Amino acid sequence: MNLLSASTKICLTALLGCALVIPPRAFSLTAREIIDLSDRAVRGDSQIARYTITIKTRKWTRTMKMTAWDMKKGKKSFSEITAPKKDEGNRFLLIDKNMWQYNPRIQKAIKLSPSMMLESWMGSDFTNDDIVKESSIVEDYNHTLIGKETINGNECYKVQLDPKPDAAVVWGKIIYFARTSDYLPVREEFYNEHNVMKKELSCADFKKMHDRVIPTRYRMETVGKKDKFTEMVIDEIQFNVPISPRVFSRQNLQRR
Amino acid sequence: MKGEKNYLLEPKLAWRSVWKNRRRTVLTLLTIVVGCAMIIFMNAIATGGHEQMITDAVEINTGHIQIHEKGFWENQSIDYAFIPEDDLLTMLTRDERVDAITRRVNAGALLSFGNNTYAAMVQAVDPDHEKKVTVIHEKIVKGGRYLNADDRTGIVVGYVLAKNLGVTAGDEVSMISQGFDGSIAADNLTILGLFDTGNPELDQALVIMPLARAMETFTMMGYINSIAIKLKSVDDMSSLRSDIITITDPEEIEVMGWDELMPELVQFIIMDDAGAYITDFILLMIVAFGILNTIQMSVYERIREFGVMLAIGTRPSQVRAMVLYESLFISLIGIALGLALGSVLSYYFSIHPIDYSAYAEEMKVWGVSTLLFPARVTALNLWVTSVFILVLSLIFSFFPAQRASKLKPIEAIRHL
Numbered sequence: 316m317n318l319l320s321a322s323t324k325i326c327l328t329a330l331l332g333c334a335l336v337i338p339p340r341a342f343s344l345t346a347r348e349i350i351d352l353s354d355r356a357v358r359g360d361s362q363i364a365r366y367t368i369t370i371k372t373r374k375w376t377r378t379m380k381m382t383a384w385d386m387k388k389g390k391k392s393f394s395e396i397t398a399p400k401k402d403e404g405n406r407f408l409l410i411d412k413n414m415w416q417y418n419p420r421i422q423k424a425i426k427l428s429p430s431m432m433l434e435s436w437m438g439s440d441f442t443n444d445d446i447v448k449e450s451s452i453v454e455d456y457n458h459t460l461i462g463k464e465t466i467n468g469n470e471c472y473k474v475q476l477d478p479k480p481d482a483a484v485v486w487g488k489i490i491y492f493a494r495t496s497d498y499l500p501v502r503e504e505f506y507n508e509h510n511v512m513k514k515e516l517s518c519a520d521f522k523k524m525h526d527r528v529i530p531t532r533y534r535m536e537t538v539g540k541k542d543k544f545t546e547m548v549i550d551e552i553q554f555n556v557p558i559s560p561r562v563f564s565r566q567n568l569q570r571r
Numbered sequence: 572m573k574g575e576k577n578y579l580l581e582p583k584l585a586w587r588s589v590w591k592n593r594r595r596t597v598l599t600l601l602t603i604v605v606g607c608a609m610i611i612f613m614n615a616i617a618t619g620g621h622e623q624m625i626t627d628a629v630e631i632n633t634g635h636i637q638i639h640e641k642g643f644w645e646n647q648s649i650d651y652a653f654i655p656e657d658d659l660l661t662m663l664t665r666d667e668r669v670d671a672i673t674r675r676v677n678a679g680a681l682l683s684f685g686n687n688t689y690a691a692m693v694q695a696v697d698p699d700h701e702k703k704v705t706v707i708h709e710k711i712v713k714g715g716r717y718l719n720a721d722d723r724t725g726i727v728v729g730y731v732l733a734k735n736l737g738v739t740a741g742d743e744v745s746m747i748s749q750g751f752d753g754s755i756a757a758d759n760l761t762i763l764g765l766f767d768t769g770n771p772e773l774d775q776a777l778v779i780m781p782l783a784r785a786m787e788t789f790t791m792m793g794y795i796n797s798i799a800i801k802l803k804s805v806d807d808m809s810s811l812r813s814d815i816i817t818i819t820d821p822e823e824i825e826v827m828g829w830d831e832l833m834p835e836l837v838q839f840i841i842m843d844d845a846g847a848y849i850t851d852f853i854l855l856m857i858v859a860f861g862i863l864n865t866i867q868m869s870v871y872e873r874i875r876e877f878g879v880m881l882a883i884g885t886r887p888s889q890v891r892a893m894v895l896y897e898s899l900f901i902s903l904i905g906i907a908l909g910l911a912l913g914s915v916l917s918y919y920f921s922i923h924p925i926d927y928s929a930y931a932e933e934m935k936v937w938g939v940s941t942l943l944f945p946a947r948v949t950a951l952n953l954w955v956t957s958v959f960i961l962v963l964s965l966i967f968s969f970f971p972a973q974r975a976s977k978l979k980p981i982e983a984i985r986h987l
Binding site for chain 2: 373374416426438
């Protein structure tokens with residue numbers, strides 16, 4: 316015996332169908348779009364920035380100051396350590412997949428092979444790759460929106476990034492948390508190929524810098540090593556300013 | 572016969588039986604003597620050979636014992652450094668077992684020449700001390716030389732690393748690394764020579780530089796990463812290690828012997844020993860069965876004799892004892908001669924070690940750089956071999972002895 320009449324069933328089916336076809340407003344953006352917006356929110360086509368980097372390890376805590384020039388086109392990056400005196404004058408140049416480090420004491424530039432991009436930068440929790448932002452989270456990964464989560468009072472989209480088969484990236488998976496309001500990153504969790512979380516990046520101190528609001532404090536921690544962390548604070552940054560191509564040259568790297 | 576027991580009855584009778592069939596006894600003795608001597612000799616070569624392998628491995632770069640800050644060996648990072656306490660240094664300089672010690676700074680670094688950059692293990696040493704502990708200075712390839720005490724920025728590198736970088740003696744390379752205080756450590760160093768140790772790990776990554784320079788470049792602030800110790804005798808490693816552990820804080824300092832520094836060597840020796848034990852076992856079985864055969868035959872031939880003895884009142888236990896005594900005498904004589912022969916043979920080879928120099932290339936495949944294998948007899952070797960042969964022969968002889976004691980006199984006397 317049918318509890319529902321034929322007409323009622325038709326109506327219900329129609330309503331259900333509508334609900335499926337018309338998506339709720341919160342999910343109107345694709346995962347990829349969220350990541351793209353997030354990436355663009357913190358990076359411009361070019362930027363010049365001054366950072367204060369604090370590295371804490373088992374034995375020591377160091378604070379360095381660095382100035383960096385980045386150009387998205389051509390994947391170019393140039394940075395120089397400006398403090399403390401001991402490390403002042405060390406410069407790093409990256410063009411696409413090639414990296415050079417210049418040291419003022421020996422007055423020589425050393426070329427680092429692409430495999431060294433995964434090595435720790437200056438003993439910190441960041442890799443060389445992280446510093447020069449070589450990998451693109453937009454291009455090299457597939458994106459899936461897996462939900463929402465509130466972190467430190469910020470409501471965030473939770474996006475899972477899985478590397479594309481031919482992408483030269485080190486992580487097996489990244490979970491990316493971007494604020495629903497302005498897509499700024501709040502946290503990134505990095506997993507190895509066995510799905511074990513290895514590193515965690517947290518972004519805080521959202522402030523207006525130049526023409527936009529961005530997180531100005533990035534803290535990278537290694538899972539399981541509570542006494543180590545690396546913190547990068549943006550002291551000043553300018554987006555989309557013209558940078559002379561001469562900045563990204565070996566001459567600039569090795570100038571006295 | 573009532574009255575006092577004659578305890579020498581069975582042994583005396585047994586002794587007579589042993590020599591009654593002289594030929595058989597001598598042949599049996601031959602089996603035991605040769606078998607025993609072979610076991611002694613084989614174990615002596617194994618003991619001597621292993622010792623030599625340890626010595627050869629240890630003297631290349633490791634030393635018999637190393638002392639570090641706790642965690643250094645596992646993490647292999649310049650971060651783990653210590654300042655040796657005065658009482659430790661005093662103890663090491665005074666101890667009789669210690670031949671020499673050397674202090675080192677160890678760091679992972681990048682070595683660069685032109686467009687080539689390679690990862691390297693930098694080991695900073697004081698040449699005069701280092702030469703007393705390790706032998707890399709004897710393995711310098713022609714055309715180069717080792718560090719002198721007054722070299723400030725001279726280095727020697729493994730020949731494979733040099734080949735990879737495209738450098739040779741006289742070239743200047745750049746080194747970049749991280750200092751003890753976290754700062755960037757960099758230096759320009761000149762290659763004085765290349766070395767060939769036979770150990771691929773060292774030949775493709777090791778760089779030896781002056782300690783004084785490294786203390787500055789790496790901002791060590793007086794800290795060092797390791798102390799390597801050379802002993803006068805390999806056997807002293809365990810005892811000295813315990814003594815050092817007693818006077819250092821185990822929370823702060825780790826003391827490691829060559830068995831912990833080179834576990835693969837330990838594994839190889841264990842494996843090699845296992846092979847030797849199997850051969851030992853085979854030889855023992857041959858000896859034991861040889862004895863069994865003799866005693867069996869000897870009993871069989873004297874069935875009538877035993878029958879008579881049992882008929883006139885000899886107790887079965889006495890018959891069994893007699894047979895066992897025979898076995899005992901033959902074994903003891905055989906063992907004594909076997910030990911003597913084995914020792915003489917081993918002594919000869921301890922003076923003239925087995926020389927594989929002609930096969931040096933083939934030996935490299937096994938990862939063993941030892942070419943001379945001496946023999947060394949230990950008291951343990953002699954005791955264990957003797958006891959095993961004795962016990963086995965008595966056990967094996969038990970069966971014919973028992974059968975002899977269980978003979979029925981009437982049937983035995985009628986036996987052919």
